[in-house]
Amino acid sequence: KQEVTQIPAALSVPEGENLVLNCSFTDSAIYNLQWFRQDPGKGLTSLLLIQSSQREQTSGRLNASLDKSSGRSTLYIAASQPGDSATYLCAVSNSGGYQKVTFGTGTKLQVIP
Amino acid sequence: GAVVSQHPSWVICKSGTSVKIECRSLDFQATTMFWYRQFPKQSLMLMATSNEGSKATYEQGVEKDKFLINHASLTLSTLTVTSAHPEDSSFYICRAVRGLAGGGSYEQYFGPGTRLTVT
Numbered sequence: 001k002q003e004v005t006q007i008p009a010a011l012s013v014p015e016g017e018n019l020v021l022n023c024s025f026t027d028s029a030i031y032n033l034q035w036f037r038q039d040p041g042k043g044l045t046s047l048l049l050i051q052s053s054q055r056e057q058t059s060g061r062l063n064a065s066l067d068k069s070s071g072r073s074t075l076y077i078a079a080s081q082p083g084d085s086a087t088y089l090c091a092v093s094n095s096g097g098y099q100k101v102t103f104g105t106g107t108k109l110q111v112i113p
Numbered sequence: 114g115a116v117v118s119q120h121p122s123w124v125i126c127k128s129g130t131s132v133k134i135e136c137r138s139l140d141f142q143a144t145t146m147f148w149y150r151q152f153p154k155q156s157l158m159l160m161a162t163s164n165e166g167s168k169a170t171y172e173q174g175v176e177k178d179k180f181l182i183n184h185a186s187l188t189l190s191t192l193t194v195t196s197a198h199p200e201d202s203s204f205y206i207c208r209a210v211r212g213l214a215g216g217g218s219y220e221q222y223f224g225p226g227t228r229l230t231v232t
Contacts, residue, residue, distance in 0.1 A: 036223075043119075043206060043225035089156065093221070101147070101208065101221070103157040 002027045004092050004104040012110045013080055021075040021107045023090035028068045031093040035064050035075050037086040038106075044089070048075070080111045116140060117209045119224040126197055126231055134192045134227045136207030141220075142187035143209035148180075151204040151226075163190055197231040204228050 003026045013019050023033070032051045036044040048057045048064040050073070056065040063076040073090055090104040116139040126132050136146060145164050149157040161182050163169040169182035179201075181193040190209075194201055207224040 031219075041204075041228060044223045046223070091157075100159070103149075105156050 002092060002094055002100065002102040004090060004102045006088075006090060006104040006107050008107060009105065010108045010110075012112060014112050015080060015082060017080050017111075018076070018078050019080055019109070021077070021088050021109070023073040023075070023104050025071045025073075025092045025102070027092075027094065028071050029094060030068060033064075033066055033073050033093070034091045035062075035073075036089045036091060038089060039086050047088075077109075080109075082111045082113050085109055085111050117143075117207065117222045117224040119205075119207060119227050121227060122225065123228040124230070126229070128198055128231055129196055131193055131195045132197055132229060134194075134205055134207075134229070136190045136192070136209065136224050138188045138209040138211075138222070141209075141211050141222075143190075143211050144187065145210045146184055146190035147208040147210070148182060148190075148192050149206045149208065151206065157206060160192075194229065197229070199231045202229055202231045 007022045034049045035047040050066045061078040066073045087106045087108045120135045148160045151157045160175045161169045161171045163182045163184035171177045184190040206226040210221045212219045
């Protein structure tokens with residue numbers, strides 16, 4: 001059974017700081033890994049999708065890396081802004097079919113102006 | 114990119130009533146749809162998987178008679194919460210998937226979610 005853990009559970013940083021969110025998973029036989037943000041009371045906004053054959057993906061100030069062998073992914077946010085405040089979720093899709101997506105526990109980020 | 118919509122986006126209902134939530138894939142045919150729920154301050158948990166034209170498969174601990182799922186077409190799946198109780202108050206999100214040609218690859222899109230509050 002895939003288990004996905006995110007550390008830290010909560011993070012508070014001053015505006016402008018670079019930060020790293022971590023995601024670890026127990027089963028390395030993944031199809032892809034996706035990072036989402038979720039604003040309070042809202043749905044999921046997809047940020048980055050990394051296929052199992054890729055090492056990283058970048059979009060603007062965001063960079064996500066994937067190391068399948070160690071079961072880890074990181075989301076790097078450069079020059080953080082108050083608008084980045086949200087909960088960040090990583091979600092792992094297992095290979096061998098698309099039956100299961102396991103979500104991480106989430107990291108609640110607060111960027112202080 | 115493909116869009117998945119959910120309706121309603123939020124709903125308040127009285128205890129004992131039933132509520133239907135729709136999940137539509139707007140510009141692609143979803144062979145499989147998944148329903149998740151999220152309790153406050155928790156992550157999303159898979160409730161059930163539905164394939165078009167067949168019965169849904171429920172995760173352990175999810176009551177199939179309480180959470181009725183219908184996947185009548187490749188663009189529509191519905192989740193009906195029957196005899197709702199306050200403990201059913203949650204955020205419900207659907208995920209629509211379509212397989213791509215060759216190699217078992219697929220695309221997935223999440224709906225925006227439905228906030229259900231049972232009073």
